Each structure stands twice: as structure tokens, then as C-alpha cells.
Amino acid sequence: MTTTTHLPAVAVIGAGMMGATLARLLLDGGYTVTVWNRTTEKTVSLVAAGAHAAADPARAIQQAEIVVVCVHDYQATMEIFNYPGVSAALDGKLIIQLTSGSPQEAAGIESWSHQQGAQYIDGAIQAGPSQMGRPDTPILVSGAATAYERALPLLQAFGGGLSWLGEKVSLAAAMDLATLSYIYGTTLGFFHGIRVVESAGLxxxxxxxxxxxxxxxxxxxxxxxxxxxxxxxxxxxxxxxxxxxxxxxxxxxxxxxxxxxxxxxxxxxxxxxxxxxxxxxxxxxxxxxxxxxxxxxxxx
Missing domain, CATH: 1.10.1040.10 (N-(1-d-carboxylethyl)-l-norvaline Dehydrogenase; domain 2)
Incomplete structure (x- = not known):
């Protein structure tokens, strides 16, 4: 006798380069995916790949157990969450926030999510769209252990290099800023080095x-x-x-x-x-x- 693993229905909010990549990885993993994006043209190719398109974020969330958010910033997230019907639709759902933001913003949106009856996980992707879905794709995550355990199978579709930093929800955003500080400091040093090289004729x-x-x-x-x-x-x-x-x-x-x-x-x-x-x-x-x-x- 064979058993089938239940895959929760997922709503992906945001269909930019990274959001679309996340949706495709979920489709490849056998998930039922509903997508919503302010610019509907960005969802066309995802629908062709098997996703469902929702007319508004509330309808996308209503059809899902887990909500993956990947938009420009936390302000954009809250603007979307303030759409009519979204608050009620979030009750009992798990929100996986993969939008870049600050530790303070992560704590604030977690508190708001809990008020709506939703679980919340905050994450930071440390890779570009072309690097997603690999065994070593680094993804930082923080939030309640129960929420992380619920999110884990889905997160593994995005990359194998998962790091759960703890229950304090702001930790992923803080570590993301720390790594970005290293990256941008190194990048500036590299560009300064280019000028040194150019001035020397190398x-x-x-x-x-x-x-x-x-x-x-x-x-x-x-x-x-x-x-x-x-x-x-x-x-x-x-x-x-x-x-x-x-x-x-x-x-x-x-x-x-x-x-x-x-x-x-x-x-x-x-x-x-x-x-x-x-x-x-x-x-x-x-x-x-x-x-x-x-x-x-x-x-x-």
C-alpha cells in the first residue's frame, strides 16, 4: 500500500524575477500554486506553466494554506495585506515572508500576522534567481519553531542551504543585513581596486x-x-x-x-x-x- 504526502496549496504573492522563480520551483515540486501580482502580465508565463492566477490577493490567499510573499519591501507587503478581504483570509494560514526588510519591520509584521490568526516566518534569500533550488542555496529563516517546522518542506523546494536562526523573528533580517554589509563593503573595495588597476595600466x-x-x-x-x-x-x-x-x-x-x-x-x-x-x-x-x-x- 502506498501513501501520498499531502502538499499544501500555496499562494505566491509577487511575480517579479525572484517571486516567479519561487512559483516555478513549487510547481516543479508538485504543489498547487496560485499567484497574484499587481501587474498581471507577469503571471502569464506562470499560468502557462500550471499555476492559477487570482484576481486579487485575498482570493489567492483564500485558496492556499501557505502564503509566500516576495515583493519589493515590507511597505509593499503591508499595502497588499491591506487589500479588502486579506486580513480575514489569513486566519489559520502560514505566511512565509521572503521580502527584504529590517529587523524592526520583521517584528512588526509578525505581530500583525498573529493578530490576524496567522503563523509567520521571516526569511532572507542569499542568492539570485538563477541560483535557487540548488542543494546549497543559502536561505536564512527565523520565527517560531512550530511555524518553521510547518514551512520546512516547502522551503526545501527553494534551496537546501537553510539556516533557522531561532525563534526571534528579527534574526533573519539582521543576519541578512550583516551579510549585505560584507558584500557591499567588499564590492566597494573591489571597484576601488579596479581604479587602482586602471591607473597602473593593468x-x-x-x-x-x-x-x-x-x-x-x-x-x-x-x-x-x-x-x-x-x-x-x-x-x-x-x-x-x-x-x-x-x-x-x-x-x-x-x-x-x-x-x-x-x-x-x-x-x-x-x-x-x-x-x-x-x-x-x-x-x-x-x-x-x-x-x-x-x-x-x-x-x-
Whole structure:
């Protein structure tokens, strides 16, 4: 005797590049999917692939047990949730929010969802549409354990690299912002590096190749620095802060001599100077976080 696994009906709210990808992955996984998007033209290809299109978000949610939201931001989410009939339709449903937002917004929308009788999970996708559905696709999730357990089979259709960060719903958004801070900091450094390469007459494509080559080892280095901060032991283990102080000063000097925009190295040099002035020169480079901590306290 064979048993069939019940797959809950799903409403996907938002059919942009990522929302459409999520809907397709659910269809591929055998789910019954109803889609809604403000611009109905974006749902045409999904309907052709087997999805149902709803005339409004309330009707989409009424036909589903789980509601996946992937729109521009949390403000857009609440505008949609304020459509007539949506609040009543959410009673008993599970909302999986995969829209980027702040920790404060995640907490606010969870509270609102609970008032409507819905469970709520907040998530952050750490990949592009073309990278979805892979065994290692990273997705950050936070919220009540019972809601996460209910969402887990569906989330696994989106990617295998799931990280449930805990029951505090704001944690996924906070970790998402932390990783974005790393990404954008690295990206700005890379673009500044392009200007250094260009000013020296070197090929930019070769620079990109070199950066790709060092990325894995640099990731290990940063992981070590994170462990240093976590342990609280800043004894020199890989790289003294003093080396970075001098290195960043050289980057700043070169930018000025070559006539390159110096905003990025100027900020970095200022930060490392303050760390040196605080007496952290003979500690691991991770000690620069102490400056960031002290300055955040002073600004409160």
C-alpha cells in the first residue's frame, strides 16, 4: 500500500524575477500554486506553466494554506495585506515572508500576522534567481519553531542551504543585513581596486581573475577573525592590526597620488587609526571591532 504526502496549496504573492522563480520551483515540486501580482502580465508565463492566477490577493490567499510573499519591501507587503478581504483570509494560514526588510519591520509584521490568526516566518534569500533550488542555496529563516517546522518542506523546494536562526523573528533580517554589509563593503573595495588597476595600466579582467582566486582563502581568514571576536581573545594569531594600519595608509596615499576617489580608503584608514590610537596595534586585526563597538555606544 502506498501513501501520498499531502502538499499544501500555496499562494505566491509577487511575480517579479525572484517571486516567479519561487512559483516555478513549487510547481516543479508538485504543489498547487496560485499567484497574484499587481501587474498581471507577469503571471502569464506562470499560468502557462500550471499555476492559477487570482484576481486579487485575498482570493489567492483564500485558496492556499501557505502564503509566500516576495515583493519589493515590507511597505509593499503591508499595502497588499491591506487589500479588502486579506486580513480575514489569513486566519489559520502560514505566511512565509521572503521580502527584504529590517529587523524592526520583521517584528512588526509578525505581530500583525498573529493578530490576524496567522503563523509567520521571516526569511532572507542569499542568492539570485538563477541560483535557487540548488542543494546549497543559502536561505536564512527565523520565527517560531512550530511555524518553521510547518514551512520546512516547502522551503526545501527553494534551496537546501537553510539556516533557522531561532525563534526571534528579527534574526533573519539582521543576519541578512550583516551579510549585505560584507558584500557591499567588499564590492566597494573591489571597484576601488579596479581604479587602482586602471591607473597602473593593468588589465581589469586579470584583476577580477585574481580576486576570484583569493576569495576562498580570504573567506577562511574572515571566518578566523569572526572566531576571534566570538572568543574575546585578541592575541595575535594570524595578522596584527598594525599591519592593516600601514596597509590601508598606503592604499590611501596611492589613491591620492593617482588622482583616484579616496572616500573608501579614507574611511578605512580613519577607522584603523582610531584602533591604533586605542592601543590595539599589537592585537589581532579583529580588534578593530572594539572601535566600532565603542563608537556605537557613544552615538546612543
Amino acid at each position: 588589465p581589469v579582467d586579470h584583476f577580477g581573475e585574481l580576486v576570484a582566486g583569493i576569495a576562498p582563502s580570504f573567506g577562511e581568514f574572515l571566518q578566523h577573525q569572526g572566531n576571534v571576536v566570538h572568543s574575546g581573545d585578541y592575541s595575535i594569531s594570524q595578522s596584527p592590526l598594525s599591519i592593516s594600519v600601514d596597509a590601508v595608509e598606503r592604499i590611501l596615499q596611492q589613491a591620492r597620488e593617482a588622482g583616484i576617489n579616496d572616500e573608501f580608503p579614507r574611511y578605512a584608514a580613519s577607522l584603523f587609526r582610531r584602533a591604533a590610537a586605542a592601543g590595539y596595534n599589537n592585537q589581532e586585526v579583529a580588534a578593530v571591532v572594539k572601535v566600532l563597538r565603542s563608537e556605537s555606544l557613544q552615538s546612543q
